[in-house]
Amino acid sequence: MAARTRPATIADVALRAGVSQASVSRVLNGKQNVDPAIAARVHDAVADLGYTPSIAARSLVHGRNDTVAMVVPDLENPLFQGILKGLSLAAAADGYRVLVADTAEQAGEEAAIAREARHRCDAIVLCAPRMPAPQLRALAPLLAPAVVVNRSLDDPAVPTVGVDYARGMRDLVEHLAALGHTRLVYLAGPEASSSQAERMRGLRDAVTAHPGVTVDTLPCGSRIDDGHRAGEAAAAAVRAGATAVIAFNDLVALGLMPRLVELGLRIPEDVSVAGFDDVPLARYATPPLTSMSVPRSELGAQVWSRLRALIAGEPSEHALLFRPRLEHRTSTAPPSPARRLAGVREALLAESELPA
């Protein structure tokens, strides 16, 4: 029976086995050659006392504690959940655990929370989409070893792993354009979000590449409710001639769709809707949601691979950017002929206005 009073220490084990602490340590860590007889006695003593080495003491000596921190703005976001899952599993395979710190969208606290979390761990994964770039640039080096997720950063010591949102957006616009859509609406995410900025960049590139296509941006947000609330505005835009809506992410799209239906629009007959992230529920939505698939777990695994290298003192690897893959489902389809004509007319009108 294990001692109820005070957890056994290595000294207790040494005493009981009649050897030195050094020997106990050597046996337990498989260092050097140890007399089998001693090893046996140590093992017996360990078993009798129910001894487990103190993590704290070991950490003090080694200067590391086999734990990495992950700072996220919102644990409820499926993207971060996926990354956390992937990271946590990959890290566990190497004997590391993950500490989570939810900043609860308190952008102001992010830096302090990150430093505190980092201080408890050997390394850190930072997801801080809202943090101003200068602040991030100043913070990142202090956090090393660190990996920044989902935003770019030109610090050679801090690798980034992320998603090519701009490219994804372009691909998505091209998908819609190929279907025949020319007037699109984009429900924008949080203004300060860096991935929102990336998406905007992608949209601009896309309309530049496709002069016939226009995109109206409507403020929205990143959560289900935001999408639902944006329904009115989106429907109005559709009535004004738009034929497709791109949502900041799937949550927004999933909140939006029922609202559009409520407002009398059919998807995809009256309006196509596309999301981003390809959350598990997207394919079971009504109608199944076209989305840009992002490998969430894989992101987490790659983050760990980067982090492990950094911890081992290896030079930082190259930035990694996943290109989202289009998951074409039934929420996007060619616009109905009538609507399409209307769109073309609008476009012509807009063009004819230009010279004026």
Added chain:
Amino acid sequence: MAARTRPATIADVALRAGVSQASVSRVLNGKQNVDPAIAARVHDAVADLGYTPSIAARSLVHGRNDTVAMVVPDLENPLFQGILKGLSLAAAADGYRVLVADTAEQAGEEAAIAREARHRCDAIVLCAPRMPAPQLRALAPLLAPAVVVNRSLDDPAVPTVGVDYARGMRDLVEHLAALGHTRLVYLAGPEASSSQAERMRGLRDAVTAHPGVTVDTLPCGSRIDDGHRAGEAAAAAVRAGATAVIAFNDLVALGLMPRLVELGLRIPEDVSVAGFDDVPLARYATPPLTSMSVPRSELGAQVWSRLRALIAGEPSEHALLFRPRLEHRTSTAPPSPARRLAGVREALLAESELPA
């Protein structure tokens, strides 16, 4: 500029400030009265050196590290995500951080993972729905201070926080019965899951209380895909006379509904569908999903309240059980008259068969 070489220690600070380490420690921890002049010099030195006390060393002295572990079978489950979020936020308010350990549904590893995680932390939150009761009973005391989530355990030292699934199921059946449903189908969760067992108990109680109601149980699972796959069987049951389906949880229901529609059934005209957990997406499903609401974040907060008390050495509080609240949405409605008659006829038939 902070030293790039080796992080500053308290000794460096003491040296630079020209005082003893003890004084530095006292200043930094606000113990005793210290000469303001000394305090100032210490603060200057700390700032100059960019000193932060080593967590490991402090942990070693104090015997605690202000971290609690949370073990979950699957980080992708919205229930655990919600609990994690609530726990993490509540704990952070008291200066504690949360370490997550995803057992990846490896029921066999759970005990080992839990002990390892516990060993790194001051306390632990255990979610192990699949662990056999005897094993859990044996394990729990070794983990103290610990709180067990979502299952009962008669260990006075280990409080539990959970959901009254049996009661919730009864309430749900009563809701459906009140609507006029008499032949229900239940898509069961994982066999080994304790909350699944609780739900079954609730179902049994309900049919006992309502002799006119019958419930057929179909094996299913706990995830979206499981629900989708169970669509065929559920539809068959409906064709055989059932008028309502209760899903193990919302994920299952959300996977099930589109499949039922695909198979030609209308919800709720042909079949009512109800879920459990009230995940955020439930109200935006098509049709909006009736569900038993579970206060996920609140569960996490309550878990922390229990855990904090235990860490402080206070006696364990009473077990806490939340009663789910019905969220009646449009996925459940009275059965159509024709179908209802069919149900009654079946019931009469079944009754008349009894004496046989």
Added chain:
DNA sequence: CTCGAGTGGGAAATCGCTTACTCACTGTAG
């Protein structure tokens, strides 16, 4: 038989911090 290399195990230093314990010094009461 002696000397040197090789090896296993114990003593003690170390990691960085907290916290008794001790001591010098000030101020006041007898």
Added chain:
DNA sequence: CTACAGTGAGTAAGCGATTTCCCACTCGAG
């Protein structure tokens, strides 16, 4: 004027492991 609280700061003893250093001992070669 002496002595005794009271106070603030320094010294040093842990906390529980790992790891270096060193000694004693064995074995083989000369």
